[in-house]
Amino acid sequence: MLTAAFALVFFYAPNDADQGFIFKIFYVHVPMAIVALVGFVAGGVFGALHLRSGESKWDMRSYVTIHVSVILAVGVLVTGSIWARASWGHWWVWDEPMLVSFLIIFLLYATYWPLRFSIEDREKQSRYASVFAIVAGAFVPLNFAAVRMAESFTHPQTGTTTTSAPGSVTLTFLVALAGMTLLFVTLCKYEMASKHATFRLRALRRRLAGDDDELSLTGRSAAPQL
Amino acid sequence: MPALPLDEAGKYVAAAYLVFLALLLIYVAIMASKLSRIEREVVELAELAEDDEQTGTPARTRETVA
Numbered sequence: 470m471l472t473a474a475f476a477l478v479f480f481y482a483p484n485d486a487d488q489g490f491i492f493k494i495f496y497v498h499v500p501m502a503i504v505a506l507v508g509f510v511a512g513g514v515f516g517a518l519h520l521r522s523g524e525s526k527w528d529m530r531s532y533v534t535i536h537v538s539v540i541l542a543v544g545v546l547v548t549g550s551i552w553a554r555a556s557w558g559h560w561w562v563w564d565e566p567m568l569v570s571f572l573i574i575f576l577l578y579a580t581y582w583p584l585r586f587s588i589e590d591r592e593k594q595s596r597y598a599s600v601f602a603i604v605a606g607a608f609v610p611l612n613f614a615a616v617r618m619a620e621s622f623t624h625p626q627t628g629t630t631t632t633s634a635p636g637s638v639t640l641t642f643l644v645a646l647a648g649m650t651l652l653f654v655t656l657c658k659y660e661m662a663s664k665h666a667t668f669r670l671r672a673l674r675r676r677l678a679g680d681d682d683e684l685s686l687t688g689r690s691a692a693p694q695l
Numbered sequence: 696m697p698a699l700p701l702d703e704a705g706k707y708v709a710a711a712y713l714v715f716l717a718l719l720l721i722y723v724a725i726m727a728s729k730l731s732r733i734e735r736e737v738v739e740l741a742e743l744a745e746d747d748e749q750t751g752t753p754a755r756t757r758e759t760v761a
Contacts, residue, residue, distance in 0.1 A: 475712070490704035490705060493706060494711040497711060497715050540718060540722060542713060544718045547711075551714070553706050554707065557705035595707060663726060663729050663733070674740060677740065
């Protein structure tokens with residue numbers, strides 16, 4: 470799907486009338502940003518489900534979605550900077566609310582792992598991490614809405630760009646967004662499968678060693694336990 | 696600001712897509728190394744279980760005796 474999207478970007482979608490060829494960056498930058506932000510919100514929803522049910526699988530889902538979203542957020546910041554350099558002549562503009570608010574969200578989520586790692590008790594760790602995921606997840610749409618409401622003419626806005634854009638641009642953007650969403654889901658599933666296998670192996674190793682102490686072989690970790 | 700000419704804009708567009716590709720490749724490489732570690736552990740545990748079957752003694756008992 471992503472390959473199809475990139476093929477559309479370079480062979481089908483026309484250059485933007487104002488920005489020219491540089492606009493092609495948006496087909497990777499904007500879907501990444503949308504998927505990362507939705508991933509952060511999904512992490513909060515999983516955190517709420519964890520607090521409600523007490524099942525560790527929700528904590529694991531929250532952890533993995535936030536992890537993959539943070540990786541995408543790094544991509545958003547870097548590709549955004551590249552676009553800013555090409556378009557505005559600066560790598561970073563501090564008085565642009567969209568950029569700074571995204572950086573704040575990224576830095577907020579960067580504290581998720583130190584928070585988890587600082588709590589030794591597994592139960593407390595998962596509960597506090599879920600509370601963090603919910604609060605930070607609620608902050609994301611609020612922050613997005615606040616930036617949208619703020620008057621800014623510097624940073625192009627996704628909704629306004631695509632609604633007035635020709636059909637080929639909208640189609641390419643939607644295919645890129647679908648591709649990025651599928652990539653996100655695939656990476657989450659991949660990471661979750663890897664974590665499940667690791668925990669099952671550790672459990673098996675503990676059984677073979679006749680060790681019932683949960684922390685003796687795994688040690689202190691930011692990752693949730695199943 | 697006027698649009699950049701294609702030869703200059705191309706560098707930035709290529710850089711942005713390469714960043715995305717690099718991120719993806721780094722992530723996949725890290726996950727692949729984790730999977731190979733899991734595979735090594737599976738082999739190790741399979742050997743332990745095989746030893747148990749051959750000797751008829753669980754690994755934990757042997758370790759306690761030793």
